[in-house]
Amino acid sequence: MILKGRYDLQLDQFIPDLTKLVNTTIVEPVNYDLLAGLGLIELQGFSSSRQETILNPKVLVEEINTAIMDCKKLYDNVV
Amino acid sequence: MSLNPDQMFWQRTINRIYNGSGKRIVVPDDFRSRMQQIHTLFDNDYTGIVSTIIDFMVGTGTVPMNFITDNDNLTRTLQNWSVHQLNKDINLDIPKGLEALTTQYMRERFRSSFLCLNIVWDKIDGLILPSKMWFADGASIIVQPDEEGRLDKKKYFLGDVDNEIKMTTKNTTAIIRKPYNAWYDDYPTPYLVKRGVLYNAMLKRALINKQSDVIEEMIPYLLMIRAGDANLVAKNAMGDIEAQLTKVKDSLKKQRMIEQQMLEFLAT
Numbered sequence: 001m002i003l004k005g006r007y008d009l010q011l012d013q014f015i016p017d018l019t020k021l022v023n024t025t026i027v028e029p030v031n032y033d034l035l036a037g038l039g040l041i042e043l044q045g046f047s048s049s050r051q052e053t054i055l056n057p058k059v060l061v062e063e064i065n066t067a068i069m070d071c072k073k074l075y076d077n078v079v
Numbered sequence: 080m081s082l083n084p085d086q087m088f089w090q091r092t093i094n095r096i097y098n099g100s101g102k103r104i105v106v107p108d109d110f111r112s113r114m115q116q117i118h119t120l121f122d123n124d125y126t127g128i129v130s131t132i133i134d135f136m137v138g139t140g141t142v143p144m145n146f147i148t149d150n151d152n153l154t155r156t157l158q159n160w161s162v163h164q165l166n167k168d169i170n171l172d173i174p175k176g177l178e179a180l181t182t183q184y185m186r187e188r189f190r191s192s193f194l195c196l197n198i199v200w201d202k203i204d205g206l207i208l209p210s211k212m213w214f215a216d217g218a219s220i221i222v223q224p225d226e227e228g229r230l231d232k233k234k235y236f237l238g239d240v241d242n243e244i245k246m247t248t249k250n251t252t253a254i255i256r257k258p259y260n261a262w263y264d265d266y267p268t269p270y271l272v273k274r275g276v277l278y279n280a281m282l283k284r285a286l287i288n289k290q291s292d293v294i295e296e297m298i299p300y301l302l303m304i305r306a307g308d309a310n311l312v313a314k315n316a317m318g319d320i321e322a323q324l325t326k327v328k329d330s331l332k333k334q335r336m337i338e339q340q341m342l343e344f345l346a347t
Contacts, residue, residue, distance in 0.1 A: 030286065
């Protein structure tokens, strides 16, 4: 494909800025929602100098423990 | 306001990319369609998160279970049954033992959340114990609710309505559990749907697909060759400019001389 234009024409003057479309901030909230749904709750703001994130796995661990206890109850019903 | 040809071109390109993007992300209402989406997600986890964490949950949830009774012989028999006898020699791809069954429990719980445990009873070391235990595919279970809504009349089928799952027969038992739902719910809400994971996974897929559509569409434009590039001069890629300029100057001088000679001739 050949573009015929003024000699000083730059590509970014007529093609939209693509970096906005692939910016990580678009998908980032969805990732946090996915993690939260799976029981990893995001905790922010443990440092004033830079952004830090800690994922609290308490809900996830509780879910696994509940699953183990339910499984044990099921086996208790059988044997 | 009318668009110039360049603007119209980009308008068309953007319309093509975003064609169909008006569709909202909707998690299906019915159990079977939800399970199709969940199977697609586990088969090829486009989120890069869900499958990893569910595998972790299945792995950590698969704990060894011991049987302890007041009678040593009974304890030994049950231990032997749970490790060596259960599901022995079913097929070459079926592992024996209770721990392997627990893995299946965890997988089914976090996929369909529709747990149907099938048991075949047999005599093992003098005791009537399950010789075979397995979880049916929760996604294949059909529920036929009672017209009056009675819990004890609800029927379950595997695959089709000719294959009813019976609670007990001569040497078999079936147990159904829906860990995240009320007793009166016919079909369970899968764990991933209940926690909003499926919705967010579908949303992420839509975003990623759209981004890749845009990139694929734009790459040819980014790579296009530009005629008359100003950088060619800087790169000295236009040949001997001084010589070309002298040539043009000479040509102009020559033209001017011809014009003067013509004017002088006309004056005489």
